[in-house]
Amino acid sequence: MQFTDLKSQYAALKTSIDERMQRVLDHGQYIMGPEVKELEAALAAFAGTKHCITVASGTEALLIAMMALDLQPGDEVITTPFTFAATVETIVLLGAKPVFVDIEPDTCNIDVAQIEAKITSRTKAILPVSLYGQVADMAGINAIAARHGGIPVIEDAAQSFGAVYQGQRSGALSTFGATSFFPSKPLGCYGDGGALFTDDDALAQAAREIRVHGQSQRYRHTRVGVGGRMDTLQCAVVLGKLERFDWELQRRAELGARYQRLLGEAGIPVVAVRPDRNSVWAQMTVFVERRAELQAALQAQGIPTAVHYPIPLNRQPAYAHRCCPDCTPRADEAAARVLSLPMSADLTEADQDRVVAALAEAVTALR
């Protein structure tokens, strides 16, 4: 069993992906070729935003969004410590300060009730993460941002692309949405890739320029930028994967609901999805005790698992001295207990049954 079954996905899409990649090899426009524009149009239509800007990775999407917002050294960005490092390293790379807010214990997403107390005159952005595929409380976050003079909001939608929230897609819910096409994300390519979404013309233009070394036209550098383009070949792969993406989202929803039911019957607590939100189940995550022993027991039966994430970022050596490592006890608790199970659109129900049975058995044995 694979943690993320990319082989079955490729088998289902092989003809289309192979053809699309071959076309790129034939026309030879490896950088900013026609597939880049084609994908940006398709993704903007899918997300329902005016602009989509493809970039080299999800990390680059976050970095470019904050550069477009003119983040300066000393500025503060409110975010969660319970996320992948990219969310926070991009803030620090720009000389800004991550201000950590604790999480909701049931969803593991940022706790909106604790955001307002952290806003200062230096708050330049709020950066929620839609963790495990579940959209954060974006309505609550947007309302707070609006109350404080329109603080820009960047949704880290690396795990949630495809999710629907109040009739709109994740990524289209704030000033900027940033997503990743890392192979194992809900919509992935065969290498690195990412995208930014916005309805703001000026920010979109800024992001487009920053992506190519701050050029407004060739060799005219109007601002400081990066080498942040997404390869034409990777855009071709995502175009191929989009053909089946609606089906995959449907399948993920079915498998997610089925996992919730089976795990509930087995008495294993699952990361909750609030009724007013939606998840694409980038990860199927449960709360357990004696996690390392459980992982070993499952691995012995050929069932891979993962931990997202074992240490909150405000306790990591790179960041602990910049913030308050002891201020987010719920993130600490979640980091000690979360365990992610195999999940992808091609997971079979038989394999899913086997995962839940093996987990339930191991939990009972360790009790």
Ligand SMILES: *Cc1c(COP(=O)(O)O)cnc(C)c1O
């Ligand atoms: C994967 C991920 C990123 C970074 O994406 P890359 O494409 O790997 O750079 C950022 N934030 C979150 C929450 C992620 O899961």
